[in-house]
Amino acid sequence: MNLSKIQLEKIRxxxxxxGFKYIDVQMEILDHIASAVEEKMTEDPNxxxxxxxxxxRVSFGKAGFTKIEKSIVxxxxxxxxxxxxxHFSSFFGIxxxxxxxxxxxxxxxxxxxxxxxxxxFAVFFLAFIIFFAIQAYRGFKPLAYKRYMVYKISGxxxxxxxxxxxxxxxxxxxxSSGLLFGLNKGYLIVSILTVLFAVYYIAALKTEKxxxxxxxxxxxxxxxxxx
Amino acid sequence: xxxNNELFKGTLQxxxxxxxxxxxxxxxYEITQKVKQITKGELMLKEGALYPALHKLEAEGFLxxxxxxxxxxxxxxxxxxxxxxxxxxxxxxxxxDFIAQLQLLLxxxxxx
Numbered sequence: 001m002n003l004s005k006i007q008l009e010k011i012r013x014x015x016x017x018x019g020f021k022y023i024d025v026q027m028e029i030l031d032h033i034a035s036a037v038e039e040k041m042t043e044d045p046n047x048x049x050x051x052x053x054x055x056x057r058v059s060f061g062k063a064g065f066t067k068i069e070k071s072i073v074x075x076x077x078x079x080x081x082x083x084x085x086x087h088f089s090s091f092f093g094i095x096x097x098x099x100x101x102x103x104x105x106x107x108x109x110x111x112x113x114x115x116x117x118x119x120x121f122a123v124f125f126l127a128f129i130i131f132f133a134i135q136a137y138r139g140f141k142p143l144a145y146k147r148y149m150v151y152k153i154s155g156x157x158x159x160x161x162x163x164x165x166x167x168x169x170x171x172x173x174x175x176s177s178g179l180l181f182g183l184n185k186g187y188l189i190v191s192i193l194t195v196l197f198a199v200y201y202i203a204a205l206k207t208e209k210x211x212x213x214x215x216x217x218x219x220x221x222x223x224x225x226x227x
Numbered sequence: 228x229x230x231n232n233e234l235f236k237g238t239l240q241x242x243x244x245x246x247x248x249x250x251x252x253x254x255x256y257e258i259t260q261k262v263k264q265i266t267k268g269e270l271m272l273k274e275g276a277l278y279p280a281l282h283k284l285e286a287e288g289f290l291x292x293x294x295x296x297x298x299x300x301x302x303x304x305x306x307x308x309x310x311x312x313x314x315x316x317x318x319x320x321x322x323x324d325f326i327a328q329l330q331l332l333l334x335x336x337x338x339x
Binding site: 004005008030031035038039061221 | 283288
């Protein structure tokens with residue numbers, strides 16, 4: 001026998017009430033419970049729905065659902081960390097390495113051109129303001145997928161940008177003196193850090209985009225269900 | 228007498244990969260039931276052990292997933308990826324070698 005939409009909704013509400021609020025987490029646990037309940041009710045037609053749910057819940061054990069959620073989180077963290085590393089390292093492959101070097105060279109030359117630390121800092125500060133405006137805009141966008149664990153995890157990498165920016169700021173404010181391979185050491189460090197920051201940030205956004213696409217695939221199926 | 232489940236924890240990933248190699252795609256509950264059916268109830272694959280194994284294999288890229296609407300709910304199907312297929316062959320060989328060593332160590336006669 002198949003459970004009705006009302007019965008499935010009761011299981012979903014129950015999962016929600018006990019703290020499993022992410023749709024993609026709920027989805028997997030709900031299907032497992034519903035499949036088990038359906039089988040129990042098929043084997044014993046006299047078994048009430050709620051009794052079948054209770055029996056299934058007991059079979060999961062005390063930490064059963066939590067263990068599943070934890071394994072989903074652990075799996076997603078691993079998956080998206082690998083994706084993030086793939087995106088990050090792709091900039092150092094044949095396809096983009098020239099752009100990375102060219103950008104670093106451009107920033108180095110810009111510092112040479114401006115030659116005054118305060119003026120370069122002003123340019124950098126302007127870029128920083130623009131960057132923050134973009135970040136703020138992204139934050140204000142309606143978070144259609146905020147109830148998806150996959151979206152939450154894929155978006156975590158973009159959250160570390162402040163750390164990188166602090167390092168670049170520090171390198172500009174307290175530049176290293178001297179030469180390295182015949183180049184100004186201070187300018188070189190700022191160039192490398194700025195490019196690394198850009199690469200990190202683009203990789204983080206690409207990872208988040210992967211998460212959005214995965215969440216969207218589930219959301220689209222969910223729409224089919226309720227249409 | 229049912230088999231001690233502790234004994235097959237180490238081969239859980241191999242079992243999942245093997246089942247998925249024989250079936251185009253499977254969902255979580257289906258895997259637990261398949262194990263129960265094949266072993267005639269001797270081995271019970273608990274949810275708390277199955278899902279961590281599935282999610283680990285998925286994170287490592289050995290499994291691919293699709294989500295579909297089935298019986299008024301969403302269902303996540305697992306299937307073997309290309310690398311998962313290779314991993315299954317390796318793990319199966321490892322398991323066979325291990326069983327052969329166990330037979331030698333414990334002086335067991337192979338079942339014919």
